[in-house]
Amino acid sequence: MKTYSAQALPYEFDFDLEHTALLIIDMQRDFCEHGGFGEKLGNDIALTKGIIPTVKTMLEAAREKGMMVIHTREGHRPDLSDCPPAKLNRGRKQGAGIGDMGPMGRILVRGEYGHDIVEELYPIEGEPIIDKPGKDAFYATDLELILRNKGITKLIVCGVTTHVCVSTTIRAANDRGFDCLLLSDCSAAFDPADHEAAVRNIWQQGGIFGWATTSDKVIVALNA
DSSP states (O other): OOOEEEOOBSSOEEEOSTTEEEEEEOOBHHHHSTTSHHHHTTOOTHHHHHTHHHHHHHHHHHHHHTOEEEEEEEOBOTTOTTSOHHHHHHHHHTTOOTTSEETTEETTBTTSTTTSBOGGGOOOTTOOEEEESSSSTTTTSSHHHHHHHTTOOEEEEEEEOIIIIIHHHHHHHHHTTOEEEEEEEEEEOSSHHHHHHHHHHHHHHHHSSOEEEOHHHHHHHHHO
């Protein structure tokens, strides 16, 4: 079994194809396109939309090598029975409540156009989609079961937003014994300062939650 080594912080990240998955977090229209939840909260989506081409390049490299790919979507049941009242209230106080109508359908509701993944990164057959009601992709989902069944021990993680769903998922994965590599150029936040702080929090103190690097270094390692 071939082992690959990617330059990363705080040190090299070693992985193999059999035990590694690319986990793409919440690259949904509601967060990455005009009129979605992110923009209606008053955010500039230029940064989250801007990483789509870079994520696509990484996704294509992973597919070419036969690496497992998993996608997540944050959203709720149409009756909102899985959405805590506190979460509902916070959004509505900012003028963009979960379940409210927006330009792409009801905001963050499963089955709506805005809830789905952007076309450029849309899953192909065989790539699981994890529908999650919270920030942590392990909470109230079967993500861990899928990973354990496939023998996955290492995750290459990217998506939006870096400081919320991406870092929350990495921290949860770390507690479950998975090694995580964050792709900083394939992740974004609405505020660059939030992104930069979140990236540093992952790899500091000798890799307290995992590793961080850029996608080109992973692709170089895969093609070595």
